[in-house]
Amino acid sequence: MAEPVAGRPAPQAPAPDAGAPVAAPRACLVRDLGRQPYEPVWRAMQRFTxxxxxxxxxxxxxxxxxPVFTLGQAGRSEHVLMPGDIPVLHVDRGGQVTYHGPGQIVAYPLLDLRRMRLGVREYVHRIEQAVIDTLLEWNIVGVRREGAPGVYVAGAKVAALGIRVRQGRSFHGLAFNIAMDLEPFARINPCGYAGLQVTSMLDLGGPSGMDAVKPVLLDELARQFGLALEHAPPPDLADPRPTPSRAP
Structure with missing residues (x-):
């Protein structure tokens, strides 16, 4: 049985000047998968979508x-410098190469953008804003960078985006560095940029664990997209034919 997410007051859709209109808060199931290998989650996202x-x-x-390196559809192998014992996967999201590993929150919004009347650019903008507002909870000032999606603090990237939209429905999403070993980023050109500096919330004076950040990030995503969040069990990653939930 799904349970409401505890936290701040019920989310409100952003003001009209924030972009395309979003409907009144609608139910959205939050599923926390814990620690998982990349590929089973990726395949489950595809099947759900x-x-x-x-x-x-x-x-x-x-x-x-x-730990895994993923190369997006436009990814070029020369940006993977010295992967060592970390596997490299070619995946169907946008963007170049990035690293996922312990201590990083990866959020996959599986949203019907067509139903929400959101374009891809506005969708990306709102995810970035959710991260920026999350950082502000710890007095960390994050910014966007023109032409390079993600969120940056003092020139170093703290959150990367790589998305896919199929028939108006989003999958893949956001990787937010919280308290992680950043050494593997030195084995690649992050997001295709040689020498790009990468940071984490812990290095910026933020919390040392993800449990403090998750509820804040969830609240901010709910505010940006007008969602009423409800906790639900993790998906069955082995289910070959998932049945998406429907409103009662």
Whole structure:
């Protein structure tokens, strides 16, 4: 049985000048998968997106991945410098190469953007804003960078975005560095940029664990997208034919 997410007051949609209109808060299931290898979660996202229809509830998956480098559809192998013992996967999101590993919150918003009347650019903008507002809870000032999606603090990247939209429905999403070993980023050109500096919330004076950040990030994502969040069990990653939930 899904349970409401505790936290701050019920989310409100952003003001009209923030972008395209979003409907009144609608139910969205939050599923925390814990620590998982990358590929089973990726395949489950694909199957969920393929199986959903116009009446399916949106979902928001949170996961901490085992160490992996992922190359997006435009990814070039020369940006993977010295992977060592960390596997490299070619995946169907946008963007170049990034690293996922313990101590990083990965959020996968599985949203019906068509139903929300949101374009891809506005969708990306709102995810970035959710991260920026989360950082502000710890008095950390994050900014966008023109032409390079993500969130940066003093020139160093703290959150990366890589998304895919299929038939108006989003998958893949956000990688937010909380308290992690950043050494693997030195083995790649992060997001295709040689010499790009990477940081984490811990290095910026933020919390040392993800449990402090998760509820704040969830609240901010809910505010940006007008969602009423409800906790639900993790998905069955082995289910070959998932049945997306529907509103009662």
């Amino acid at each position: 393929d199986a959903r229809d116009g009446a399916s509830l949106d979902e928001l998956w949170l996961v901490e991945h085992e």
